[in-house]
Amino acid sequence: MSGWLARIRGGDMGALPAICGLLVLGLLFTLLSPYFLTERNFANLLTQAATLVMLAMALVFVILLGEIDLSAGVTSGVAMCLFVALSAPGGAALDWKTALALALLAGILIGAFIGFFVARIGIPSFVVTLGLFLGFQGLELMLIGSGGVYRITTPAILAIMNDNLPAWGGWVMLGAMLAVSAATALVDRGRRARAGLQNPPLLRLWLRACILLVIGGTVIWLLNQDRGTGLVAVAGVPIVVPVTLAILWAGTFVLDRTRFGRYLYAVGGNAEAARRAGIKVVMIRWCAFIVCSTLAVVSGLFSASRVGSVDAAFGRDIVLSGVAAAVVGGVSLFGGRGRLMHAAIGALVIAVITNGLGLLNLPGGVNYLVTGGVLILAATVDAVSRARGAAPRR
């Protein structure tokens, strides 16, 4: 706890401003609209946010290096166009699993392509991905035909956003989260104990478990209520939630506990120091773009599942929101600072703004204005807190 306070005083606010923003916005919209805090809107909000959460998490991998991927949205578009072209009955009519694997492979290849130009040739990522942002819009058109819209008919894809876990499934998910969280904490404690180091009091572990239990329990209980409008009961945790949580957990594991993750932070912090420490900087950069593009395809999958169709402009408008989400969550555009969780929380903030303002029947322009204002506010909080943290203290 004292270490946490010291970090905040040291200018490392992390996701704290974003969490506060989330609470304030939630409270505000609850007061302003009777529909905001209903079971139905809550589930709706989560599925609305999922695409942006996924894209923001994808972007974290390159933003940590101080790079940017402006083509992440259209990359997901190209992959999804490829998916529908390959799997649609009128097209290649491949099995949907094969088509999905090929779409993910396309994401990997696109990431490798960007990484080649940025890491090997040395072109700024802004330029490379801006070029692809323009080029891929053309590629989407060519894959899908102008004005064409493909409907998604694969039940498994549609299920991600539109189907729910059974009531017990939600509780199993919470149980798994608690188990994984406790297991990693216990392994960490074991290793510290074996090294002869003092462990923080066990109380902290219980506290964390309780917080997870209370928040997770409330969310799952809410989602397990019947939110249907007609005769059929609609209840349960949307399938996209466990999928996103699993990817969040895996990504955080890689960033915190493996060499690739550590080197990503090191290169983002001081590339020359990383090089002298024997880190293959080019390889790390390259891999980061591959991870980003591949996860961007997953976000495209979420979006396609929600919309139910893919058109030639798929993914064009979302990428800047993704960058904004990461920054609002506390991920530094200068590189080296930020976590996947921060980006996810930032994306939730932006989704809450869109959702809440929509419920208030305000004109669409207001949404953009407020989102932009929040972004600048978040960047200001980051800059001010960092300037204070960097000031000499002795």
Added chain:
Amino acid sequence: MDAPLVELTGVRKSFGPVSVLKGVDLTVYAGKVTALVGDNGAGKSTLVKGLAGVHPYDAGTVRFAGEPVQLHAPRDAARLGIEVVYQDLALCDNLDIVQNMFLGREELCAGTFDEGRMERETAAALASLSVRTVQSVRQKVASLSGGQRQTVAIARAVLKKARLVILDEPTAALGVSQTAQVLELVRDLAARGVAVIIISHNLADVFRVADYINVLYLGQMVAALKAAETSHNEVVACITGLKSTAEPAT
């Protein structure tokens, strides 16, 4: 006197037509601090970069612990236990002390970081250098002062079990008390049996830590003095080329 750890004989290095090292001899002993002084352009950095394997020597022999060795690449030097602490320190501000100390050679356990072990070894390395100014090894390097950063960089060399540590201007950017701290650290390092080469422009610092003072003048080693047997004025005279105690190699 023990056998020297490093012996350079007749070392030469040219960059194109410019001859920077014109047959330099240098002897470095384990457990002693050897200062390398000289005016700008005398060849100090080139001499050190040859030892680090960054710019290999053109001619001359290098003996390490009595054995003739070839230093063609930085990893050759690293394998022998030669570590260079550069002026710009090469630390990542956004990582904590433990993460910086183990950067590039993290201890793994079942494919993931063994943070406990790394933290203990970091604390041990800092303690062995009698470092007391660092509050927590989990502090971000960004929050450290210049002297503390220098300490971390030197401790990293200790952690790598370096046998020869080369310090390039370690006190150039530091205040008075931090300079004293770092110089004490350099003495500690030598007391552990490590051979230390220190490059410095500050003769006061040099006289405070060095056992031997070697003076380079225009690519030649003009003096190899014992610090206890020489004076400030004599060293200055050598640096400016007014005096030479050694036979200049041809």
